[in-house]
Amino acid sequence: MSESTQQAAADEREVDVVVIGGGSTGENVADRAHRGGLEQVVLVEDELVGGECSYWACMPSKALLRPTAALAAARRVPGAAAAADGELDVAAVLTRRTSFTSDWDDSSQVQWVEGAGLELLRGRARLDGPRRVVVTASDGTTTTLVARHGVVAAVGSTPSEPPIDGLDGVPHWTSREATSATSVPPRLLVLGAGVVGSEMATAYRRLGAEVTLVAGSAVLSAFEPRAGELVADALRAEGAEVVTGSRATAVERDGDDGEVRLTLDDGRVLVGDELLVATGRKPRTGDLGLETVGLEAGQALDIDASGLVAGVDGRWFYAAGDVTGLAPLTHMGKYAARAVGDVLAARARGEATDEPAPWTPYATTALRQAVPQVVFTDPEVTSVGMTAQQARDAGIDVRAVELDLSVAGSALQADGYTGWASLVVDEDRHVLVGATFVGQDVAELLHSATVAVVGEVPLERLWHAVPSYPTISEVWLRLLESYGL
Known part of the structure; x- marks a missing residue:
């Protein structure tokens, strides 16, 4: 055997499972597969282990938002308001944010x-045909892994930027720069009013920046319309400019750190010191080697209920998390990861050979039917399941019940409390298929709604889930009364 052949053989190893992507989703897949009995589980990561959520998304963004939310809440309660009249310590906010990363x-x-018994391999992973993964380390050396039982793509997503004239050549922020900034720009332009754009507009306005938020259609357009309206109203009340129904056509900047000029389709020119582009994300599959297994580079990975990727023979290629294009949220990625890791181990034992039935442990049913989400603006926006329009589009006979969130609990929570709530009812089955709550501190209401949607609890039975008084959860009683119970 030649020296080169010996080296190639030494750099190729057979293992049980290869998980590509060491974020929270990949970590959970690998852990569950190993705990299920698969000994040789390799986790491959080319950046920071822990992924986007830990370092550039969920944790640092909420750390930026929480101090100003606590201050605003105190100022809404006479007796506490006087103690909250001092200035915000911006440096301390940024220091605390950094501690979470x-x-x-x-x-x-x-x-x-x-410590979990997993192997970590640093480098960029690419598929190289069925069951084969080539990992290229930072020094250029490569290792080829051959998976006996499965390869799992958990590579997440990257920012998706619109085709705006000049954007490619203009230094600008994505969500990563927004959550890791070491100072607050005097003027911040935010392009895109989805979750990231709305949260960062809230955070930076309260940290002292002049903020202009530009929405192509409406603020938080994926949610019930009233939710976005209330968030837009709150931003305007705090002094932010909110532009809806406009699209950017061009951007230019004076040097790398000069002022940014953003031209809109109505001819207006907005000026800022930094530009955050928050117009969505796309699966990170452009350089994953999908073409070597018959798939198209850059596509979202279509999966069955167990996480198996469609269009690939042999029942070995799985995916979980943002890479599937379904419910790009950390908690949903972890949920899918648990199912994928468990089913991989079960199939290795000769069990769970068929596609799992809905609502069994090996199925990822909630990815399509019961996705809970919190937007940490002020007011908070929480939702689970479908909006009324989504339910109608799905052919469901829908009745929507909505009302202002005005109960004893909300009045105690804050003077001048502003909130709104909605239930989406499947009239044929008499169960909830969606719920939305908007208001200060409503995030803690969401899990009860999630249980009701997932459990398909009949409304007549839900009536007997009595909310405690005086809490904001009393809104459940008011909603069911409005329905007619």
């Missing part, structure tokens, strides 16, 4: 991976 150091996450 461990200063962008993943040492503790690496320790967890190793």
Whole structure:
């Protein structure tokens, strides 16, 4: 055997499972597969172990939002308001944010991976045909892994930017720069009013920036219309400019750090010191080697209920998390990961050979039917399941019940409390298929709605789930009364 052949053989290993992507989704897939009895589970990551959520998304963004939300809440309660009249300590907010990212150091996450009995391989992974993954390290060396039982794509997503004239050549923020910034720009332009855009507009306005939020259609357009209206109203009340129904056509900047000029389709020119482009995300599959297994590079991975990727023979290629294009949320990625890791181990044991039935442990049913989400603006927006329009589009005979959130609990929570609530009822089955709550501190209402939707609890039985008084959850009683119970 030649030296080159010997080296190639040494750099090729057979293992049980290869998980591509060491974010929260990949970590959970690998852990569940290993706990299910698969000994050789390799986790491959080319950036920080822990992924987007830990370092550039969920954790740092909420750390930026929480101090100003607590201050605003105190100012709405006479007796506490006087104590909250001082200035916000912006430096302390940024320092606390950085603490949640461990200063962008993943040492503790690496320790967890190793302590869980998993192997971590640093490098960029690409498929190289069925069951084969080539990992290229930062020094250019490669290792080829061959998976006995499965390869799992958990590579997440990347920002998707619109085709705006000049954008490619203009330094600008994505969500990563927005959540890791070391200072607050005097003027911030935010392009895109989805979850990231709305949250960062809220955070930076309260941290002292002049903020202009530009929505192509409406603020939080994926939610019930009233939710976005209330968030837009709140931003305007705080001094932000909110532009709806406009699209950017061009952007230019004076040097790398000069002022940014954003031209809209109505001819207006907006000026800022930084530009955050938050117009959505796309699966990170452009360089995953999908073409070597018969798929198209850059596509979202279509999966069955167990996470198996459609269009690939042999029942070995799985996907979980943002890469599927379904419910790009950390908690939903972890939910899917648990199912994928468990079913991989079960199939290795000769069990769970068929596609799992809905609502069994190996199925990812909630990805399509009961996705809960919280938007940490002020007011908060929470939702689960379908909006009324989505339900109608799905052919469901729908009745929507909605009302202002005005109960004893909300009045105690804050003077001048502003909120709104909605239930989407499937009239044929008399169960909830969706719910939305908007208001200060409504995030804690969401899980009860999620249980009702997932459990398909009949409204007549839900009537007997008595909300405690005086809490904001009393809105459940008012909603069911409005329905007619």
